[in-house]
Amino acid sequence: MNALSLPDIAAQTSTFELPLDWVGMCGIAQPVVLAGQRIATQVDAGVSLDDASARGIHMSRLYLALEELEREELSGALLRRALARFLDSHQGLSASASLSVRGEALLQRPALVSPLAGWKAYPFEVRARQDRWGFHVELQLQLAYSSTCPCSAALARQLIQQRFAEDFPDQHLPREQVLAWLGNSQGIVATPHSQRSTATFWVRLGARETIPLLRLVDLAEQSLGTAVQTAVKRSDEQAFALANGQNLMFCEDAARRLGSALQKQDWLEGFRLRVVHAESPHAHDAVAEYAWRYRT
Numbered sequence: 001m002n003a004l005s006l007p008d009i010a011a012q013t014s015t016f017e018l019p020l021d022w023v024g025m026c027g028i029a030q031p032v033v034l035a036g037q038r039i040a041t042q043v044d045a046g047v048s049l050d051d052a053s054a055r056g057i058h059m060s061r062l063y064l065a066l067e068e069l070e071r072e073e074l075s076g077a078l079l080r081r082a083l084a085r086f087l088d089s090h091q092g093l094s095a096s097a098s099l100s101v102r103g104e105a106l107l108q109r110p111a112l113v114s115p116l117a118g119w120k121a122y123p124f125e126v127r128a129r130q131d132r133w134g135f136h137v138e139l140q141l142q143l144a145y146s147s148t149c150p151c152s153a154a155l156a157r158q159l160i161q162q163r164f165a166e167d168f169p170d171q172h173l174p175r176e177q178v179l180a181w182l183g184n185s186q187g188i189v190a191t192p193h194s195q196r197s198t199a200t201f202w203v204r205l206g207a208r209e210t211i212p213l214l215r216l217v218d219l220a221e222q223s224l225g226t227a228v229q230t231a232v233k234r235s236d237e238q239a240f241a242l243a244n245g246q247n248l249m250f251c252e253d254a255a256r257r258l259g260s261a262l263q264k265q266d267w268l269e270g271f272r273l274r275v276v277h278a279e280s281p282h283a284h285d286a287v288a289e290y291a292w293r294y295r296t
């Protein structure tokens with residue numbers, strides 16, 4: 001049997017005449033190049049089916065248009081070309097096309113003090129869409145950091161002051177005794193609570209832009225000051241304790257810091273962010289959100 005005689009159901013007309021918003025494939029395994037690395041991703045690719053009477057789209061054409069994605073660094077221009085192929089291969093059927101690429105980038109991050117480094121995973125999703133309003137591309141990224149509660153820190157300090165007043169009622173303080181007291185959990189009676197926290201970003205990018213994953217990670221981690229670490233020796237842990245102590249943050253503080261840092265960037269068109277502090281004193285989270293030039 002040759003190809004010409006194969007039945008083609010997609011070419012038939014549909015019994016129910018109804019245009020569809022999106023038709024495509026989800027979870028396609030696809031390597032891409034991002035931040036200079038080859039990364040295994042899952043891709044969702046689809047088009048609108050605007051021809052109400054057409055039975056189906058041509059999935060193989062979308063699938064084959066993805067082949068370019070592994071050949072060069074992921075960028076707005078590359079995604080735009082893939083979407084143009086989606087639409088070119090569906091002329092008369094589809095007016096809009098979209099593509100989303102999900103994966104996890106592994107970036108090497110140095111330790112705070114020791115000469116060590118380790119890998120950290122950054123889940124991301126790049127979403128691109130071509131429709132009658134033009135081309136849009138957005139980077140979603142998630143990263144983890146540590147936050148120490150400023151209220152809990154103040155309450156802990158108050159308890160330490162009270163214990164100090166009880167333990168040293170005299171005006172004349174024996175220096176050695178105070179030093180020993182400071183190094184003892186009977187003196188420093190309380191510690192504030194810290195939590196592993198996450199920041200998620202949805203960043204709208206320019207059309208030709210290379211996907212600035214590393215740039216966004218560096219900017220966010222510098223703004224936050226206490227990104228979670230990879231390889232940690234005691235010297236690194238002590239430096240991290242100091243960084244946390246000097247970097248007390250409510251979720252509102254973290255959202256404001258990130259929001260004002262991102263607003264200054266000329267490589268983005270708008271963004272939304274959400275920070276989640278997985279609080280340890282209770283089983284629910286503290287959450288803050290902020291959006292700038294970002295309409296859903």
Ligand SMILES: Nc1nc2c(ncn2[C@@H]2O[C@H](COP(=O)(O)OP(=O)(O)OP(=O)(O)O)[C@@H](O)[C@H]2O)c(=O)[nH]1
Binds near residue numbers: 059
């Ligand atoms: N549209 C559509 N295709 C499906 C679906 N499930 C599986 N397919 C298959 O996707 C395969 C590829 O479809 P097409 O792109 O139309 O393949 P083709 O007709 O060989 O390719 P063209 O000649 O370029 O149209 C076909 O064998 C379809 O049966 C579905 O739910 N919808």
